[in-house]
Amino acid sequence: MSATIVDAVKAARESGDYQAVLESIPYMKFLGLVVEADENGPICRMPGSDHIIGNPVLPAIHGGVVGAFLESTAIMHIMWSRESLHVPKIINLTVEYLRSARVVDTYAQAVITKQGRRIANMRVEAWQADRAKPVAAAHAHFLLPREDA
Amino acid sequence: MDIDPNSLTWADKLGLMLANGHGQSKALGLSMESCTRDRSVLRLPWQEKLVGDPATRVLHGGVITTLIDSACGFALMGHLEQLGDIATLDLRIDYLQPAAPDLDVFAGAEVYKLTSSIAFLRASAYQTDGDPIATAVATFMLGANAPKYQAKRG
Numbered sequence: 001m002s003a004t005i006v007d008a009v010k011a012a013r014e015s016g017d018y019q020a021v022l023e024s025i026p027y028m029k030f031l032g033l034v035v036e037a038d039e040n041g042p043i044c045r046m047p048g049s050d051h052i053i054g055n056p057v058l059p060a061i062h063g064g065v066v067g068a069f070l071e072s073t074a075i076m077h078i079m080w081s082r083e084s085l086h087v088p089k090i091i092n093l094t095v096e097y098l099r100s101a102r103v104v105d106t107y108a109q110a111v112i113t114k115q116g117r118r119i120a121n122m123r124v125e126a127w128q129a130d131r132a133k134p135v136a137a138a139h140a141h142f143l144l145p146r147e148d149a
Numbered sequence: 150m151d152i153d154p155n156s157l158t159w160a161d162k163l164g165l166m167l168a169n170g171h172g173q174s175k176a177l178g179l180s181m182e183s184c185t186r187d188r189s190v191l192r193l194p195w196q197e198k199l200v201g202d203p204a205t206r207v208l209h210g211g212v213i214t215t216l217i218d219s220a221c222g223f224a225l226m227g228h229l230e231q232l233g234d235i236a237t238l239d240l241r242i243d244y245l246q247p248a249a250p251d252l253d254v255f256a257g258a259e260v261y262k263l264t265s266s267i268a269f270l271r272a273s274a275y276q277t278d279g280d281p282i283a284t285a286v287a288t289f290m291l292g293a294n295a296p297k298y299q300a301k302r303g
Contacts, residue, residue: 005204
């Protein structure tokens with residue numbers, strides 16, 4: 001069934017490289033996401049490309065894709081921090097659009113604001129050239145997987 | 150196919166714009182189900198590449214986010230009856246239940262308040278049974294990127 005993602009998470013626990021986990025999730029692969037990490041957890045990168053454009057005039061990345069990128073980064077953070085074999089389920093998401101997101105590399109990193117037994121409250125920020133000038137930020141709640149093998 | 154541009158309604162034009170789409174709308178294959186001044190509905194065809202959890206084949210929440218954001222944008226342009234220079238200020242979505250695999254998803258959106266610079270919208274996403282899988286509220290800015298742009302109040 002999901003042997004791919006389970007194998008990928010198990011391998012990532014050994015290597016610390018979560019790219020294979022990300023690529024076992026079709027939509028994250030579709031967005032072309034790349035995951036790296038620092039001591040605070042995964043940093044996801046979304047390369048600028050034509051297929052993520054929302055406004056062709058500016059041009060700018062689609063606002064929905066920015067939201068999807070923030071959510072994906074939060075998911076990767078939870079899977080990294082809990083070494084979870086399962087993808088957490090999103091409950092709700094609030095995205096604040098702070099600046100127009102140009103069609104260049106965009107980065108995001110999440111923090112767990114509060115983690116209970118069942119629920120994680122997350123904060124995620126996305127930036128482009130300058131981390132001090134975020135293009136978007138989100139708050140989200142996730143339902144955590146019950147059992148972690 | 151011969152189309153007389155003068156015979157097209159505003160909704161037709163928005164529908165054609167989406168059908169001849171670019172970027173993310175094209176990549177997702179979004180199409181317009183309906184568009185009036187009061188409400189616009191977009192359709193997302195089921196695609197395996199949009200799955201967010203390979204164990205359950207449920208769509209990634211981000212796909213629903215993008216569908217809803219697009220539906221809000223078209224609802225606003227349908228309401229304004231012009232190609233507004235619009236930008237999402239914020240978007241809040243509740244994911245009520247997972248999308249059932251293999252089924253298309255629809256998102257309907259409506260403007261419930263318009264000021265000279267801000268539009269307030271609500272939206273929901275659903276599948277064939279009409280039971281909502283997500284509900285949302287969004288705030289859009291008008292004249293987001295061009296100071297000269299003035300929203301025409303209809």
